[in-house]
Amino acid sequence: MASITTTKVSETDLLIEEYGYDDHFHEHHDEDKFQSSFITTYIFSQDHKTIAKQFLITGMFWGVMGAMMSLVFRMQLGFPEESLMWLKPVLGKWITVADGVGTLAPEFYYALVTIHGTVIVFFVLTAGLSGTFSNLLIPLQVGARDMASPLLNMLSYWFFFLAGAIMFASLFLSTGPFSGGWTAYPPLSALPQASAGSGAGMTMWTVSLVFFVVSVLLGGINYVTTVLNLRTKGMTMWRLPLTIWAFFITAILGILSFPVLVSAFFLLVCDRALQTSFFLSEIFIGGQALEHVGGSPILYQHLFWFLGHPEVYIIILPAMGIVSEVLSVHSRKPIFGYRAMVYSILAIAFLSFIVWAHHMFMSGVNPFISNFFVIFTLIIAVPSAVKVFNWIATLYGGNIRFNAASLFGIGFVSMFISGGLTGIFLGNSAIDIQMHDTYFVVAHFHIVMGVAAFFGMFAGVYHWFPKMYARFMNETLGRIHFWGTLIGAYAVFWPMHYLGMAGVPRRYYSFDTFENFSHFANINKFITVAAVVVFALQVLFIINFFYSIWKGKKVTTRNPCGATTLEWTTPIEAGHGNWPGKIPAVQRWAYDYGKDGKDFIPQIVPLADGEKDNGDH
């Protein structure tokens, strides 16, 4: 049973009581159904707040896995001569020993690169980011008791868990996990005999990702339905916080693009198991001609990138929404250009569907068709620039509180600019001839959608941690985490631009046969050392996170950061149904900071006589 934690009747409670909407929620005794035992409270929970924590912690597990994989292959790239015998207890036969010197097996290097990409893109930055914050914030910020379907929401998490379990199990196959790159291009993915990881490893990889798509779709259907159908009284679309706009559009992108990936996987599975030839044509393996005739591997690339490109916005849009909210709250100013922010989200989402072939400039696509994709790719710079301008304008002249949350928000803007500028290089098909498949690409996407998305996620974790666990994270450790990660991430990825411009190809296990790349050995050493340091700082974050869950400073006021949005009107430890009494009604937009001499005005406060709602036309 949810209870009001303060005995003193606060102004917030009075406002909710007076203007709120009574949906008779607590008369139905829903709490008993949802939170009656340990299992229904913490494991098979249908409460969106618990599911959010499950997504976050599972995402953190995969984040650590993915990062550790990157450290292993960075060791290989930075210190190819060093013995990796010390990894033998963990990696076993994948460290081959000759004369007492342990070397990483090349096929496992490819497996590590593949699984690193897959789990960071899908499990951490899709499920861990949008799964966590959509679940936590959509019902709380639109003023709903829970998601439209709590059951499907729970299933969404458990399908994700199942996908993760299968992927994890594939790491222990004797033939190794899938090793053909996270994009799973045929023929390496279509022919079980093509490489060690193409057999059972690829089968498990596909099964895992199909379950993952099910999870994304169940979650996405819930997010969209909740935003459109369960908004509280007065919560018009133009009063939604930008977080909700971002999660809403992200969910639509997922619903429209992930099914196309399923089509591609389905055809791929037919090629693998039923001897069809959708993606395979005239192939020889070990001198033997295969029976597959008449397929086109480019077709797979089209289908894959029709998901793949929207996927990068599925990753970055939630981070953008979080950063917009965090920067506005902590600079004590309304977000600059609220509507422009919404329209730019919509524009980015629309454009994301018509630029997929810029991943395929070097795949033999007709150069005239490439021009079309170049133009639309470059147009994405316009809404992106609008957003960057608005974030900076929001900060400008603000009474900025430099805490861990807002620092990561500012860091996001920095990363997004740095990574976005290199996107303009790569979006040009002519320049891509030189840059394609070099470390320039690795630098670009790691900064713009890897590090930037992580920064958005960290900003969200630091900002909403009090809402999740009713305690604060340690602020000093948070700032060390920020500055170390900011400097460290640039130290890792900035030098890669130079490698890429010099033509150093990505995905190579070793450069010892290429004399012209040998003078980059020291840069590679530097990158690897920086990567180790950055990883250590993330361990610091994880320690801070788990320590704070149980030992952090307790939250004593309902709205510790002085934000306007509805999640801060719930009790400090909100039970199922979020509000103990009525659902609050919304009277104004979400960004009334520094208005009429007041520091902030919550959304539940009615407009004064003659006051104009800044969200309305």
Next chain:
Amino acid sequence: MNATIYDNRPSTQTRNKIHPQKFALWIACASIVMMFIGFTSAFVVRRAAGNWLEFDLPNLFFWNAGLIVATSLVLHFSKVAFRNGDFSKYKSLLVAGSLMGIAFVVLQYEAWMEMTSNGIFLTGNPAGSFVYVISGVHAAHVLGGLVALTAALVHAFALKNFVTPQRIHRLDLTVTYWHFVGILWLYLIFFLVLNS
């Protein structure tokens, strides 16, 4: 005070527009449509590349289009009968609709047999493979509809003869999904005719 609160009931909370579950079903249908757009656009791109086997579609595909439309109609009238409290009509139409649904899947299989007897196999030229995959994945979605219909039949015969909003809503979801898979097959058959 209380009166004003109730007067302020927000339309979004009273569910007087569209039931959230029905809305969620429409979104799910949209994502299924995207999967078939994936298949059919792959079909178009691959066909344009040449080396494409042209062949006649099995006649049963067209008969089945009529059958699935008829199934939709029968189920629709079953729903209407339930809403009107005409239980014998509701149950008999529901049984008839389910049998027609099963017949659709069986006849799709027969259509595949017709294709194999014409020398069009799953393996071989992708032109044939695509037709098998597209009709096969569609049939899988029809099977999902049959599972929902089975649940509806259990409700019809295991529950007492009561009309409740909850039961109308459930039946409505099932029938809506059937309309969807029917329209989907019409689109697919239209697409295949247009591209052969």
